[in-house]
Amino acid sequence: MGSTIIDVAKKCGYSKTTVSRAYAEPDSVSEKAKLKIYAAAKSLNYTPNAIARAMVRQQTENIAFIINEKQSPAVLNPFYSPILEAVMRESARRNYSVFVVTNQDVLLPNGEVYIKKQMDGVIFVGEAGETIIDRLREQNIPVVLLNNVLDMEDLLCITTSHYEGAMSAVDHLYEQKHRKIGLLAGRFSPQVNEARYKGYVDALVRRGLEINPQYILEIDPTLEAGEQAMAHLLQLENRPTAAFCTNDTVAAGAMKAVIRAGLRIPEDVAIVGFDDSSVSRIVEPELTTVRIDMDRMGQLAAEKLFDLIEGKPSGETRIVIPTELIVRSSSSRTQVHLE
Amino acid sequence: MGSTIIDVAKKCGYSKTTVSRAYAEPDSVSEKAKLKIYAAAKSLNYTPNAIARAMVRQQTENIAFIINEKQSPAVLNPFYSPILEAVMRESARRNYSVFVVTNQDVLLPNGEVYIKKQMDGVIFVGEAGETIIDRLREQNIPVVLLNNVLDMEDLLCITTSHYEGAMSAVDHLYEQKHRKIGLLAGRFSPQVNEARYKGYVDALVRRGLEINPQYILEIDPTLEAGEQAMAHLLQLENRPTAAFCTNDTVAAGAMKAVIRAGLRIPEDVAIVGFDDSSVSRIVEPELTTVRIDMDRMGQLAAEKLFDLIEGKPSGETRIVIPTELIVRSSSSRTQVHLE
């Protein structure tokens, strides 16, 4: 079917070694030879066989992007898209391809970890088990962990400042004169939950405000749950005048509840989200949110992974990407005409 | 580093052939042998090498999901996510892995097509050039084309009924007593554009309405463009009372313009979108839209591709997945409390 390097070699009169070199290290082959070789290849419809190359090089030029989430159907939520996009961009630059993989591909039904395909490295995002990372390392596959922290030797974890981000969000609401601030806390990984929750609490405490447990709801990180939870907060006798939501989707849900209750955003209730995902621009008024630099996270994860693949020891084991508060109209009327 | 089938064979006293069979066709190996082999494999930390297998089998158990879009950064827009998800699900079921690939990975800077990796099949979504498909076929790689139609022999194209969908949207607005209906037409592939545009025109003509060119704007399929275009329509002396947008993102932008103009949705202006993407539930009021069954599209594309990979000729060359109008509050006040 497909023609091989030997066919090309025969056709152009050079050896298979030279043909191989014409593709792998063109500089070491004379111009004359390359001309003939490429011509022969073209006429034979030849393309180098990546599998055979991977076989002998012991290197596939593939990496895997493994998304491991409990809520399995929402595999490609809009949150991860920009990260994946950055990873793909950086990989393409290095002539690497990206497998996108879900937990199901890696876990056997019995729970055992099973690595089906050879790959040169793995970017792991979301919930991560130690066993799976152990297993990858047994195979000498470098791993970078994204948006999660695991205390393993030499494991590079890239996260954002969830704590500081949450704090800045609540600080902002305080500065907008809000004293009754609700928290709609989506259930993510324990670390993320805890950091964002702590940021909320500490911001309030630092200002000398009391924590009202009635204002704190832990919910699934979905639109519907956000709407429902906010509707509940609005019914409280002493209802909050603002809500900090630990992601944008929940915040969008919360906004729906406010609007449906006939209240105005931000005059009656201010809303702040987290992530600065595409959702934040879609809603009206646009959402004040804590920006996570997804692109940078993905880019960095890829770069660091390629460093590891090339054998450079990363040294660092924690990288925290700073968040940034983006003030839009959902929390501050003065912003509305500035944009 | 990694141990091979031969290490396992030596350790357990069986031949490499038997070890190989213990993984590839377990039924043909005695229980006793399998027990010993798996034990040896475990102690040696052995995993079958997919590359070597692919080499001799001439089959990688990988497919590629190629997204080819002009607006390059928005590679993973929310529109494609559910499709990819379905493809991944079906692939996982068959023990296949999925490469996610953008046009850049496949196109050389000089515009030539370059297929880097071996793969058993390709699902192509978005803009598709004939040359790239020709090139894939030269390599005997089966192709399924998604959301686009190309007139090539034996090429299976899966699309949705853009024309009927657009028509149903406009019909619905007519039934809601709207007579001045705008069209915000996002620029997609020519086929999609034309079909949705024609649906709009024909629906109006069938009702005996005149086409007002002032009401028709062709724009980029973005939030910002949607907002801007709608703002423009609202300024018209004889402004439309409804707008049909050829995707949900544009519709969300249009809604923003309406809200910012201080008008009510749907009382003053009704909005209808297309796709039923996640956007349609996020906005408030929720968006009436033409649903495309993305999951079914992805599922079907994968199934058909695997048929082709297994050598079954598909026979059919066009599959059209019907659309469905989903009426929500952005076009019909009576719906608001039904949900």
Place this chain on the structure above:
DNA sequence: CCTCCCGTTGGGAACGTTCCCATTTGATCT
């Protein structure tokens, strides 16, 4: 008891590259 057959097992070639090592070529220097 011999033959036949099936369930198991094993040996070697093949898959299409790369890479190590050697050889050839032609130019430069003395």
Place this chain on the structure above:
DNA sequence: AGATCAAATGGGAACGTTCCCAACGGGAGG
């Protein structure tokens, strides 16, 4: 002209499997 050297080229082994073909052993059937 001979020696030296770098640049260019070639031959064969190796990468880790699968698969074809052959061989072995033992139970069934004659």
